[in-house]
Amino acid sequence: MLEKQHATKETAEALAELQQQIRSCRLCQEHGYIPVAHPIVSGRGTDRILVIGQAPGHRSVAQNRPFSGPGGRVLQSWLEAAGFPPGYLHDHTYLSSLTRCDPGRHKSGHGDRKPSPAEMALCRPYLNAELRLLRPKVVLLVGTMAIEAFCGKVRLEECIGSYIEDNxxxxxxLPHPSGVSRWLNDPEHKKLHQRALTILAHWRDLYHF
Incomplete structure (x- = not known):
């Protein structure tokens, strides 16, 4: 028991140090990808579910909390549909993303700009370190970019409703919970999404989340 407590304390300390490194990171600003860096992090070493999104939006940065906008409310509703209680998203899941700063608006003026491969490469060591320290039982890959970062180039209808296991x-x-996405307008896509939530509900019962 003492050994386990020591390991947990070591993990918590290492995670706190990592989170401070993330908050202090200015790499994308220094490389000229964004005007001002404001990386955000949210999560605890005890969290067994890790959520990986694309990048925080301006609402999340303003509130210094990932998934603070409409997408977060939609994602929380999906968790509730899988049997999780209200507030679970922010209280009991570790919230991460491919990049930690708001990339800014798309040049067209509609929606957020997608982070570039170069930006994602600068941020990826932080995500890898989180995975290594947390060793989460479940990782929710939210949106096409997060899915492709771990599953390779794949269409949503080929992967939603299934899962992969690694180590x-x-x-x-999961599809992106943004209101901009139209993927869930298709009834067949909704069935695949429901299948994914059914899988998540099964894991909730199996692993006592």
Whole structure:
């Protein structure tokens, strides 16, 4: 028991140090990809579910909390549909993303700009370190970019409703919860999404989340 407590304390300390490194990171600003860096992090070493999104939006940065906008509310509703209680998203899941700063608006003026491969490469060591420290049982890959970062180039209808397992971690692809996305307007896509939530509900019962 003492050994386990020591390991947990070591993990918490290492995670706190990593989160401070993330908050202090200015790499994308220094490389000229964004005007001002404001990386955000949210999560605890005890969280067994890790959520990986694309990048925080301006609402999340303003509130210093990932998934603070409409997408977060939609994602929370999906968790509730899988049997999780209200507030679970922010209280009991580790919220991460491919990049930690708001990339800004798309040049067209509609929606957010997608982070570039170069930006994602600068941020990826932080995500890898989180995975290594947390060793989550379940990882929710939210949106096409997060899915492709772990599953390769794949269409949503080919992966939503299924999962992959790697070294004891279960990776569940989910569509992006943004209102801009029209993927869930298709009834067949809704069935695949429901299948994914059914899988998540089964894991909730199996692993006592």
């Amino acid at each position: 004891g971690t279960l990776y569940l692809p």
